[in-house]
Amino acid sequence: MGIVESQRASNRTIYAKVRLPAGVLAEHRDSAFKEHGWHWSKVGEGYIIAMPLYCARPVALSVARGEILNFSQRHFPLEVDDLRLFSPPSDSRLRAQVRRTAGGWVDLWPKRIRENKDLPIGAMHWEVAVPRSDAKSLGDRRSDHEMRARLAAGVSELPGEKFDLRKMAIYTSAEPARVVPELGAAPWKSLGFLALLVLFLLVILGGSSLVWSPVPLWTRLLGGGTAAGCLIVGGMWSTANRRSWLVRLGVIALLLVFGALLGVFGALLATKIKFVVVALPAALAVCGVYFGWVHLSALHRGVRVLWSIPVLSVTAAVSAVLGRSAVAIWLGALGVPSERIAVPGWFQFLAAAAVAISILGVAVVLGALCGWARYYGAGAGGLMAKAQAFLGVLLIALLWGLSTFAALGSLLGGVASGWESNLVDGRTPMFTSEFLYSGCLVEPDGVVEQVVVLEGSGAERWTMTVEEGEDGARTLGQATPVRSGDVDLVRTGSEDGRCKG
Numbered sequence: 103m104g105i106v107e108s109q110r111a112s113n114r115t116i117y118a119k120v121r122l123p124a125g126v127l128a129e130h131r132d133s134a135f136k137e138h139g140w141h142w143s144k145v146g147e148g149y150i151i152a153m154p155l156y157c158a159r160p161v162a163l164s165v166a167r168g169e170i171l172n173f174s175q176r177h178f179p180l181e182v183d184d185l186r187l188f189s190p191p192s193d194s195r196l197r198a199q200v201r202r203t204a205g206g207w208v209d210l211w212p213k214r215i216r217e218n219k220d221l222p223i224g225a226m227h228w229e230v231a232v233p234r235s236d237a238k239s240l241g242d243r244r245s246d247h248e249m250r251a252r253l254a255a256g257v258s259e260l261p262g263e264k265f266d267l268r269k270m271a272i273y274t275s276a277e278p279a280r281v282v283p284e285l286g287a288a289p290w291k292s293l294g295f296l297a298l299l300v301l302f303l304l305v306i307l308g309g310s311s312l313v314w315s316p317v318p319l320w321t322r323l324l325g326g327g328t329a330a331g332c333l334i335v336g337g338m339w340s341t342a343n344r345r346s347w348l349v350r351l352g353v354i355a356l357l358l359v360f361g362a363l364l365g366v367f368g369a370l371l372a373t374k375i376k377f378v379v380v381a382l383p384a385a386l387a388v389c390g391v392y393f394g395w396v397h398l399s400a401l402h403r404g405v406r407v408l409w410s411i412p413v414l415s416v417t418a419a420v421s422a423v424l425g426r427s428a429v430a431i432w433l434g435a436l437g438v439p440s441e442r443i444a445v446p447g448w449f450q451f452l453a454a455a456a457v458a459i460s461i462l463g464v465a466v467v468l469g470a471l472c473g474w475a476r477y478y479g480a481g482a483g484g485l486m487a488k489a490q491a492f493l494g495v496l497l498i499a500l501l502w503g504l505s506t507f508a509a510l511g512s513l514l515g516g517v518a519s520g521w522e523s524n525l526v527d528g529r530t531p532m533f534t535s536e537f538l539y540s541g542c543l544v545e546p547d548g549v550v551e552q553v554v555v556l557e558g559s560g561a562e563r564w565t566m567t568v569e570e571g572e573d574g575a576r577t578l579g580q581a582t583p584v585r586s587g588d589v590d591l592v593r594t595g596s597e598d599g600r601c602k603g
Contacts, residue, residue, distance in 0.1 A: 111400035112154030116166040119184040121148040126178055134177040138169070148183065156400050161479035162187050168479070193231065196274065198251035200228035204269040219248075220346040222273045228262075230254040244343050248272045276341045276353070306332050310365025311372060329365070333357040394470025397477040405469070417461060418454075425454030436556065436566065437580040444537045444559045452533065522578055525554045526568050528594055542601030544590040550601065555591050556581055563591060
């Protein structure tokens with residue numbers, strides 16, 4: 103049984119006029135359409151079907167053709183006469199709120215405040231949609247909206263308390279003096295307005311940042327004045343339909359406070375411009391990964407199994423094994439078997455966590471890429487498309503394995519190289535201080551030699567000297583056991599005083 107309509111995520115609807123082959127049983131037709139979550143209606147000799155799909159708008163028709171092809175291969179062939187993306191007009195009506203002005207907790211407010219239609223004090227539990235007024239005057243438009251909202255609330259058929267002007271009032275949201283309900287009706291004007299809005303916000307950010315920056319006073323005054331002027335104009339523009347000047351001034355005051363805080367934030371970011379250069383692409387990448395998984399989860403409900411306890415338990419077990427193996431390989435490269443080194447348990451846990459991060463990180467990125475690919479119609483419908491999708495899954499699995507090991511090698515290799523660099527320079531890494539540290543080997547005759555010390559699980563200890571290659575690179579040599587009783591091993595910077603680094 104396929105996914106029924108109530109279980110299927112969708113963000114598009116495709117209408118198709120199709121014809122069925124002769125001899126198809128009505129029961130077969132109904133069960134097949136229902137299995138795919140399609141609604142249908144008989145029109146003449148054919149049927150109009152509504153197909154709910156989840157995909158990007160540019161590929162909606164392509165995905166619909168793939169769905170019909172998949173249906174034809176599983177049930178019976180469909181002849182498609184017409185295929186169309188259903189794009190209903192957006193609801194541009196005004197939303198008016200009905201709020202209580204008397205009775206209950208709202209009575210704690212003074213009557214002048216709770217009956218002020220510019221101050222929505224009472225809780226909002228009712229909303230009505232009314233057509234927008236075409237009146238030229240701002241006051242006439244608001245009066246028309248309130249009258250229409252009262253009429254709509256008065257004839258409401260919803261259960262509950264009836265609309266009563268003595269205890270309720272109509273509230274509309276603050277709006278500019280001129281509102282364009284349908285932005286698509288004037289695309290160039292809409293783009294121009296958005297560009298102007300972005301420029302407006304950048305001017306506010308830049309001007310308010312100058313107030314908190316170490317620049318001359320006249321520059322601060324100019325920047326702050328420009329930002330404040332833009333905020334005042336913006337506040338007046340966005341509250342043009344408010345009758346109360348106290349409300350409008352309150353909105354402007356809030357915007358000025360917001361601008362000041364935005365300036366502090368902008369000034370701090372200006373001092374960390376390198377962080378911004380890295381953080382902005384990282385934030386965009388995180389958003390891309392998030393929405394990729396949103397698409398993948400909507401198209402494949404079973405993908406949630408990847409985050410179930412059994413799968414995560416297996417990942418943790420594999421990470422523990424690979425982490426322990428990585429530590430053994432690293433210590434083995436130093437010339438000492440890992441089982442003879444006093445590696446603490448928490449260090450093994452950190453290695454396992456690094457492996458788990460590599461595995462999950464690669465899985466998350468590849469899953470997001472799969473989500474975006476499916477959202478744009480990859481592998482939608484048809485046996486050939488399904489075969490291609492299967493081969494794609496195998497390729498992704500191979501890519502996941504290779505990428506995981508590459509990421510793991512890069513992560514652990516980079517960490518190990520950083521630790522070795524610190525040890526060569528006479529500094530002990532924080533995470534290895536219990537078993538691998540910089541120190542000195544003190545001979546009986548008082549000769550001190552700078553070495554790197556490996557602590558064994560028993561009484562054994564090993565030292566490594568710093569070797570310089572032909573190219574001038576300094577690396578650690580092979581570990582050699584320490585003669586017990588003949589020499590002393592002292593940590594760098596210890597209270598002993600014989601090894602100062």
